[in-house]
Amino acid sequence: MAGSGKTTFMQRLNSHLHAEKTPPYVINLDPATLKVPFGCHIDIRDSIKYKKVMENYDLGPNGAIVTSLNLFSTKIDQVMKIVEKRSTTFENCIIDTPGQIECFVWSASGSIITESFASQYPTVIAYIVDTPRNQSPSTFMSNMLYACSILYKTKLPMILVFNKNDVVKADFAIDWMKDFEAFQDAILKDKELQGETGMGSGYMGSLINSMSLMLEEFYSQLDCVQVSSATGAGFDDFMKAVKSKGEEYNQYYKKEREAALKKKEEEEEQMKKQSINKLMKDLNLKSKVKKDNGAESDSSADVISDLEEGENDGIVYPDEEEDDIAQPSREYTFSEDREMGEVNDNNPDLQAMYQEAMEKTSKDISSETAENIAKYIRG
Numbered sequence: 001m002a003g004s005g006k007t008t009f010m011q012r013l014n015s016h017l018h019a020e021k022t023p024p025y026v027i028n029l030d031p032a033t034l035k036v037p038f039g040c041h042i043d044i045r046d047s048i049k050y051k052k053v054m055e056n057y058d059l060g061p062n063g064a065i066v067t068s069l070n071l072f073s074t075k076i077d078q079v080m081k082i083v084e085k086r087s088t089t090f091e092n093c094i095i096d097t098p099g100q101i102e103c104f105v106w107s108a109s110g111s112i113i114t115e116s117f118a119s120q121y122p123t124v125i126a127y128i129v130d131t132p133r134n135q136s137p138s139t140f141m142s143n144m145l146y147a148c149s150i151l152y153k154t155k156l157p158m159i160l161v162f163n164k165n166d167v168v169k170a171d172f173a174i175d176w177m178k179d180f181e182a183f184q185d186a187i188l189k190d191k192e193l194q195g196e197t198g199m200g201s202g203y204m205g206s207l208i209n210s211m212s213l214m215l216e217e218f219y220s221q222l223d224c225v226q227v228s229s230a231t232g233a234g235f236d237d238f239m240k241a242v243k244s245k246g247e248e249y250n251q252y253y254k255k256e257r258e259a260a261l262k263k264k265e266e267e268e269e270q271m272k273k274q275s276i277n278k279l280m281k282d283l284n285l286k287s288k289v290k291k292d293n294g295a296e297s298d299s300s301a302d303v304i305s306d307l308e309e310g311e312n313d314g315i316v317y318p319d320e321e322e323d324d325i326a327q328p329s330r331e332y333t334f335s336e337d338r339e340m341g342e343v344n345d346n347n348p349d350l351q352a353m354y355q356e357a358m359e360k361t362s363k364d365i366s367s368e369t370a371e372n373i374a375k376y377i378r379g
């Protein structure tokens, strides 16, 4: 949430970890910020000039943030290489995101960046809540729904960080999360204060009730900590929560991610096979059937290429090849074409299918119908 204290939190966390003699690797992903009050190892502003993006692409402030992140995400592999090099030196890497968190969470680049980290390292989301601004049940619920959507979008372990603890303690919020009735009481009080326009009235009352039940499940996934980025209170608890969520990541999230990745690869493989089968069908390569007299015939429909058998029929027969011209080996525009679904040498099934296709097309090229068509054309 904008103004909840993310940057101040980052600053405090950075100095806390320095004091603990475990300095973190620090990344700033907010292209629009004027000042970063902590030392950064990687700063998006070094490579992307936010104002220039606004001018060049004729964008408003949020559009320019998304575009800057998009531009940055095209270089994410380089960023990951740098982070990887440093991963032996630094125990933790902390990343500040743009204040308009939706520019990050719901943008393609946000997903690319998050995925890049999450696929390589245990990654935890710290959702910073502005505690004083969440004392009304309606604001609190909206904020929790927001956090919930981020959890389901990123599918990463999340810690709810109730910030500005020096101003208001977050005990009330933690009570609401643990005790459904306490939250209901707060809604009723809100109704008393605000009358019929309050949250507990009319259709809002039943909507809030069902949402609270749904959020109960969400709360069970979270760790909550209270901190003050101004005074530094609660940062030990935060680091404990990070550790426990890191373990959770390795235990559950990593497996789920790997399983999802495997499923995706299998689906891609299946698609490849399907397109090959389709290609085979297009080539009319159905299995031969035996005629009553025992002779083999092609059961597939006749094709016009049968007509010009041997001449310009589109198939190069081995014996037609000019012996004195060495056949060049197949060149691929990009090496990755091989993996992306052209001929896959590593797949013996596909190789065999291609081989079979070539043999069949090169032999059975004459047919009765084609002969008739040829006679018709000849006059």
Ligand SMILES: Nc1nc2c(ncn2[C@@H]2O[C@H](COP(=O)(O)OP(=O)(O)OP(=O)(O)O)[C@@H](O)[C@H]2O)c(=O)[nH]1
Pocket (backbone or CB within 6 Å): 001, 002, 003, 004, 005, 006, 007, 008, 009, 098, 099, 100, 163, 164, 165, 166, 167, 227, 228, 229, 230, 231
């Ligand atoms: N009292 C108190 N004030 C805080 C605390 N954390 C942040 N603030 C104040 O809250 C205001 C917003 O803090 P930022 O760190 O700029 O918030 P942010 O979420 O990074 O803001 P954007 O990135 O612009 O959305 C500043 O005036 C901070 O001084 C805290 O723990 N206690």
